[in-house]
Amino acid sequence: MNRSEQGLRNFAALYVVGNCVAICSTGFLLGPRRQCKKMFHKTRRVACAIYLVLLLTVFICALTDVPFGIVMVLFLCQMVAAFWYAISYIPYGRRMVISFFKDGACCKCFKS
Template sequence: MWKLQASLLGGDEERQDDFLDDFNGSCPLSPLQRLYGFAGCLAAGLACMLLSLVVFARPIKFAIIFTFGNLLAIGSTAFLIGPGQQIRMMLDTVRIYATAIYVGSVILALVCALLIHSKILTIIAIICEICALIWYSLSYIPFARNMVSELLVRLCDTEI
């Protein structure tokens, strides 16, 4: 009842936090169960990504299986920290752009594979998806993106 009163009095931010906390608490798992869920989901995602290499000659099937594996691997961390915290971390100011580019490239890969049926566009979208996943993953390691950026600048510098 007090949550309803808070929302009526203008506590929308508090109500959103309560919703995410309720979402995290709706499936209470023990730490061991969370670890098993994480490991299983990550293993399934990595298996899908590896099995997608079998159908690499067919870029459309490859894109679907690879993207599904990608989403499973990213979603596996929700078992460890909860889906609400996962969403908060993805939308953090440090990694909001990396998240947007990653989600956009996943959607682009699926659109190219399922709707457009273009092999060349699908391959380009998958390459973008892999690059976006690497950049997104680097956002969780302190100073990793700065180090990679500086390394790329030094490697690609044409001045002698």
């Protein structure tokens, strides 16, 4: 394993730790019970579970001898899961993102 791969593995592990600290700090502000109620509300239950599982998976894979490409793919999946989970707190957020991609607006933005 070369230095750049090890550096990116360390970054992925520290990124996961940072996300866990952010979740815990929100829990400190809201209280653990209210935090868990909001996280596992029926509209975001699946997104939250996938996000938390990916946090744990990326952390374990980044610290073990899992191939580098798998760690990076899992890391990108974790970022997408975090985005999907975060926009669930915005009213109609998921609907806006889906319509943005469905209408092809994302492609139109890059053409002009």
